[in-house]
Amino acid sequence: MDMQLIIFVLYFLVVFLIGWYSMRATSSESDYWIAGGKLGWGVGGATMAATHTSAGTFIGTIGVIYAVGWSFAWVLLSIPLAYWFMVAVLAPRFTKVKELTLPAFLQRRYASKATRGLGAFIILIATVVYVQAQIVAGGLVANIVFGVPTTTGMVVFTLILIVYTVLGGMLAVAYTDFLQMVIMTIGTIVSVPLAVSHFGNFENLINMVQVVKPLTFQWGGFSTSLLITMGLAFFLGSVATPEKLVRLYAMKDMRTIRRGILLTIILVTGINLMVFILGLAAMALFPVLPTGDLAMPVIARAVLPTFIGTIMLAAVTSAMMSTVDSLLLVAGSALSEDIYQNLIHTNATEKRRLLVARIGIVIVGTVPLLLILGGFAKGELIQFIVVLFTAIMAAGFFTPVVGGVLWKRANKAGAIASMIGGVLVTGIWKVFGDAEIYPVLPGFIASVLLFVVVSLMTPAPKESLWKPYFEK
Amino acid sequence: MPGFIFWGLFLFLGLILVGYIGWMLWIEKGK
Numbered sequence: 428m429d430m431q432l433i434i435f436v437l438y439f440l441v442v443f444l445i446g447w448y449s450m451r452a453t454s455s456e457s458d459y460w461i462a463g464g465k466l467g468w469g470v471g472g473a474t475m476a477a478t479h480t481s482a483g484t485f486i487g488t489i490g491v492i493y494a495v496g497w498s499f500a501w502v503l504l505s506i507p508l509a510y511w512f513m514v515a516v517l518a519p520r521f522t523k524v525k526e527l528t529l530p531a532f533l534q535r536r537y538a539s540k541a542t543r544g545l546g547a548f549i550i551l552i553a554t555v556v557y558v559q560a561q562i563v564a565g566g567l568v569a570n571i572v573f574g575v576p577t578t579t580g581m582v583v584f585t586l587i588l589i590v591y592t593v594l595g596g597m598l599a600v601a602y603t604d605f606l607q608m609v610i611m612t613i614g615t616i617v618s619v620p621l622a623v624s625h626f627g628n629f630e631n632l633i634n635m636v637q638v639v640k641p642l643t644f645q646w647g648g649f650s651t652s653l654l655i656t657m658g659l660a661f662f663l664g665s666v667a668t669p670e671k672l673v674r675l676y677a678m679k680d681m682r683t684i685r686r687g688i689l690l691t692i693i694l695v696t697g698i699n700l701m702v703f704i705l706g707l708a709a710m711a712l713f714p715v716l717p718t719g720d721l722a723m724p725v726i727a728r729a730v731l732p733t734f735i736g737t738i739m740l741a742a743v744t745s746a747m748m749s750t751v752d753s754l755l756l757v758a759g760s761a762l763s764e765d766i767y768q769n770l771i772h773t774n775a776t777e778k779r780r781l782l783v784a785r786i787g788i789v790i791v792g793t794v795p796l797l798l799i800l801g802g803f804a805k806g807e808l809i810q811f812i813v814v815l816f817t818a819i820m821a822a823g824f825f826t827p828v829v830g831g832v833l834w835k836r837a838n839k840a841g842a843i844a845s846m847i848g849g850v851l852v853t854g855i856w857k858v859f860g861d862a863e864i865y866p867v868l869p870g871f872i873a874s875v876l877l878f879v880v881v882s883l884m885t886p887a888p889k890e891s892l893w894k895p896y897f898e899k
Numbered sequence: 900m901p902g903f904i905f906w907g908l909f910l911f912l913g914l915i916l917v918g919y920i921g922w923m924l925w926i927e928k929g930k
Contacts, residue, residue, distance in 0.1 A: 497901070497904055497905060497908075498904065500908055501908055503908065503912070504908070504911055504912065504915070507912065507915045507916065507919070508915060511915070511918075511919050511922075515922070630900060633900055633901065633905075634900075637901070643901075644901035644902075644904050644905055645904070646904060682927065685923050685926070685927075686923075689919060689920065689923065692915075692916065692919065693916070696912055696916075700909075700912075
């Protein structure tokens with residue numbers, strides 16, 4: 428217990444130091460939102476990977492493997508392909524004109540404040556609720572590790588996150604993400620051999636899984652249509668969510684992005700594969716857990732020595748924090764940069780804009796916490812939106828962003844129709860549609876159709892709008 | 900040991916990785 432406390436206190440101390448150092452290095456809005464566009468490939472790639480890897484990877488993904496078997500693991504193929512698409516097709520054009528936020532890109536490309544406001548609104552609603560769920564998870568980890576009440580855990584967890592993000596902006600988030608990625612990597616690299624050695628060797632583990640759950644290595648454990656549509660959701664979500672796209676602005680140049688994303692691909696697929704193998708170990712050791720979500724905690728407790736188990740829990744905490752800090756930054760920028768500075772108070776000084784930026788982060792960080800403490804939107808609604816989060820972001824942003832830099836004819840009306848239509852159809856399908864098809868597929872089809880049809884029905888955009896993205 | 904359903908995934912992931920690195924080197928050599 429004491430050792431666990433020391434490890435966590437040390438970890439939080441380092442995180443605060445990074446926040447403090449980053450604040451001193453931040454003097455402009457560009458520094459605050461995109462680290463001045465100066466990140467190298469190491470930190471850039473690691474922050475992308477850390478943002479991608481959430482508590483969901485360590486709790487949810489391992490849980491699905493535990494429940495349905497190895498066929499689900501094939502969804503993983505969509506992730507490296509998505510990042511490759513992002514670097515090869517999207518990034519070279521998307522980063523031609525550097526912005527501070529994704530909605531700012533929408534405003535420039537479509538000459539429309541409405542697209543920017545709409546984009547910011549979608550980001551705000553989706554992230555605030557998503558952050559809420561992560562805070563609840565943070566409270567649970569604190570409860571397991573320190574035995575403190577869940578509420579205390581949630582408050583402490585949120586305050587730590589808010590403090591370093593408010594102080595240092597993207598720079599603090601990128602460097603803490605780097606640290607958190609190192610912890611996640613160490614946690615998984617150390618745990619997997621230990622878990623496997625519990626069975627003697629890897630082959631024994633596999634044989635044992637086949638004895639205990641013979642269907643694990645059969646196709647069809649997971650419905651193929653769901654597998655393919657979830658793969659599409661992972662693909663679209665990896666390419667087009669705002670917290671990923673701003674990281675393209677934060678990295679120095681295309682050469683840096685290509686190297687950084689190679690690192691991201693290696694880290695994300697590597698960590699996922701190792702987590703899948705932990706899922707197999709959980710199957711062999713505990714074939715009848717009430718829910719797959721318990722697979723990681725029981726493995727950490729049963730197979731790993733206390734010290735390594737603590738590192739593993741620190742890794743889960745890191746996965747959570749590195750995703751939430753990036754979302755806070757994106758939601759904060761949507762509130763203060765895209766909505767307040769752009770629509771309400773348009774001619775503030777640099778110093779005032781930085782202040783407003785920081786206030787924005789405080790608001791988007793505390794609102795979810797207050798909602799939880801006040802008992803609002805607990806349980807089902809949160810779970811509902813968490814499942815939908817990536818789908819909504821992907822259905823809302825993929826088409827206007829990718830279409831905007833690939834298709835000269837795309838215009839404002841098409842972009843707005845595609846964002847609203849994509850999000851609505853995704854939500855409606857989730858409630859009324861066929862559960863065998865993940866809602867992002869119909870949402871994505873609707874967004875593409877509306878984008879194309881509405882753009883063609885309305886006047887073509889001025890050349891000056893699309894030209895910057897098409898220059899060699 | 901399980902067959903393609905297990906090792907096939909590693910094979911494809913490996914191919915994608917090799918493909919990406921090859922593409923990256925090819926792009927940068929051309930510039």
